[in-house]
Amino acid sequence: MDQSNHTRLDELAHFLKTRRARISPEQAGLPNRGRRRTPGLRRSEVAQLSGVSVDWYTWLEQARNIQVSAQVLENIARALQLDPNERKHLFLLALQQLPADLAPIEDTVSPPLQRFLDLQGTSPAYVTDARLNVVAWNRSASLIYGNYELMSTRERNTVWRTFTSPYVRQVLQENWESHARHRLAHFRASYGKFIGDPWWMEIIEDLTRVSPEFRAWWPKHDVLNGPEGKKINHHPKAGLLVFDQISFLATDAAHLTVTINIPSNEDTISKLEKLLSD
Known part of the structure; x- marks a missing residue:
């Protein structure tokens, strides 16, 4: 275990001890069985109140590097x-992340970021939040991937759209499966930060119900972060x-990811210019 991780766990142990020391058995709804050598709860x-073993909780206060779930922390x-x-401090020390209900979900972008997207011209560009919802885009992105203005919030979720939209399958054609598996692996990696969050549970349940591919691939637990590299699209009008x-990541909002698809050749640039001029 590296020094930074050791320091974090040591901070967690001290934090738990100080919080435990300030609560009396009566405050916790427990009987007071006489004089105690130290203040607060044992x-x-x-452990009893938290539904864990005494040994496990003791290890936590001894700064041991043990597995901790969000539910146990709650x-x-x-x-x-x-x-x-x-x-919030407990979650940051134990899991290095916020509780799911406190994690920021951005649905707007700053004016400079929107201008940056618009300035990409023939490069379709969009911004996704921590849930992989598209929250901002430029005109090229709408022309290639669908009119986001007319979509519901659910339809703008890139995972939902990948697995349920006939248009996405038409645009990707033979590359749909590799794209879908990559998107799902990215979704799974993001889900690890929000396990148990109602929004995630609902969309996973809905995708499992409506998509046989999602239903088959989700249990595989593939995880992946990062870009997809080369993108080959078959646009119904541009070809x-x-x-x-x-x-x-956006510097002014660390939970937003900016994605830009840069034309790989002059032919693609020419086709995008024609679409934009129509």
């Missing part, structure tokens, strides 16, 4: 009667379009 009592937060800021894809 480790065994926190139980500990309730047992220790943490306020919202303390609960064959070839792009190189790059993605990066």
Whole structure:
């Protein structure tokens, strides 16, 4: 275990001890069985209230590198009667992420970022949030991938659209499966930060119900982050379009990903220019 991880776990252990020390058995709804050598709850009592073993909770307070789930952290937060800021701090120390209900989901972009998208011209460009919803785009992206203005929030989710839209299958043709598997692996990697969140549970349930491919591939637990590289599209009007894809995080909103599909050849540029001029 590297030094930074050790320091984080040590901070977590001290934080738990201080929160435990400030709560009396009466405050926690437990009987007070006489004089105590130290103030607050015993480790065994926190373990009991949290639904974990005494040994497991002891290891947590000993800064051991053990597996911790979001659900157990929620139980500990309730047992220790943490306020919202303390609960957030607990999750950051234990999992290095916010609780699912506090993780920012951005549905707008800053004016400079939108101008940046618009300035990409013949390069279809869009922004996705932590749920892989498209939250901003330029005109080229709408012309190639569909009119986002007319789509519902669910339809603008790139995973939902990949697995349910006949138009996406038409545009991708023989490349649909590789694209869908990559998109699903990215979705699975993102889901790891929000396990148990109602929004994620609902869309996973709905995709499992409506898409046989999603139903077959989701249990495989493939995870992947990063761009897809070369993109080959078959546009119903412009024909064959070839792009190189790059993605990066927005500096003014770290939970937003900017994706740009750059035309790979002059023929693609010419076709995009004609679409944009129509």
